[in-house]
Amino acid sequence: MLLIHCPYCDATLPESEFAYAGEAHINRPADPSTLTDEEWRDYLFIRTNARGPHFERWRHVHGCARFFNAVRDTVSDRFLMTYKAGEARPDLTAVKEAAE
Amino acid sequence: MTTQRHDFDSAPFLIEELPWHPRFSLRVRPGNRAALAAALSLDLPTAIGQRATAAGAEVFCLGPDEWTILVDNAAPLVAASRNAYGQIPHSLVEISDREITLRISGAQALTALTTGCPRDIEAMPVGQGARTLYDSATVTLWRDDRQDFRMDVWRSFLPHVRAILDQVMVELRSGL
Numbered sequence: 351m352l353l354i355h356c357p358y359c360d361a362t363l364p365e366s367e368f369a370y371a372g373e374a375h376i377n378r379p380a381d382p383s384t385l386t387d388e389e390w391r392d393y394l395f396i397r398t399n400a401r402g403p404h405f406e407r408w409r410h411v412h413g414c415a416r417f418f419n420a421v422r423d424t425v426s427d428r429f430l431m432t433y434k435a436g437e438a439r440p441d442l443t444a445v446k447e448a449a450e
Numbered sequence: 451m452t453t454q455r456h457d458f459d460s461a462p463f464l465i466e467e468l469p470w471h472p473r474f475s476l477r478v479r480p481g482n483r484a485a486l487a488a489a490l491s492l493d494l495p496t497a498i499g500q501r502a503t504a505a506g507a508e509v510f511c512l513g514p515d516e517w518t519i520l521v522d523n524a525a526p527l528v529a530a531s532r533n534a535y536g537q538i539p540h541s542l543v544e545i546s547d548r549e550i551t552l553r554i555s556g557a558q559a560l561t562a563l564t565t566g567c568p569r570d571i572e573a574m575p576v577g578q579g580a581r582t583l584y585d586s587a588t589v590t591l592w593r594d595d596r597q598d599f600r601m602d603v604w605r606s607f608l609p610h611v612r613a614i615l616d617q618v619m620v621e622l623r624s625g626l
């Protein structure tokens with residue numbers, strides 16, 4: 351089982367309390383009606399599918415119930431960091447160095 | 451293999467269904483927390499899992515903007531909330547019937563809970579708690595003493611949770 355650090359509870363807790371919620375930092379277009387079909391398709395369905403560090407959303411659903419963001423290595427399944435929802439996307443180089 | 455002596459007469463832990471008690475869910479943004487706490491005459495702790503006990507009221511911080519409140523007498527709390535509502539936006543919802551509270555106590559209460567709860571409950575300080583899981587059901591766990599817990603279980607999940615705990619009781623009793 352993975353152990354995940356919830357930035358709101360400030361505790362490292364078992365994976366079964368959490369739910370994965372897709373890629374992070376995907377903003378809904380301000381005015382969808384101005385988008386082409388291709389742009390709307392990309393917003394809805396096209397994802398990074400990263401091999402390595404991946405910015406993703408999680409929800410501490412059986413706990414404080416908050417959504418937060420995480421950087422997880424999709425190869426090793428290792429969580430490099432977690433941070434509160436709404437915080438800026440962290441610089442990957444700095445994240446990697448901090449996790450070393 | 452167990453080295454424990456079998457004692458078929460003693461109950462390893464006790465499960466009691468606690469009687470109905472007024473329970474509320476309070477939501478308020480962090481910026482308004484202090485003002486609302488003053489208006490409701492309640493201590494609203496900010497650390498998740500922390501609890502505050504006052505005369506006739508128990509408050510449990512479930513999330514950064516969410517508290518469960520148990521009160522002996524609901525009317526004064528509802529009145530205070532209504533008075534504050536215009537100035538301090540918040541939501542106070544009565545949820546007394548949503549969950550059934552089980553009291554789990556006795557020599558092996560901790561062991562019984564670890565059968566379904568993935569958290570390290572042993573490390574949880576007495577007087578605190580957590581919203582967590584028991585098997586697949588979300589529960590609110592209150593640690594009142596080392597081997598004395600309350601567990602709020604959503605009504606529809608109760609038969610499932612009780613069935614597992616009853617099985618655990620049989621297994622612990624038989625020395626497994």
Ligand SMILES: [Zn+2]
Pocket residue numbers: 356357358359360410413414415416
């Ligand atoms: Zn949390």
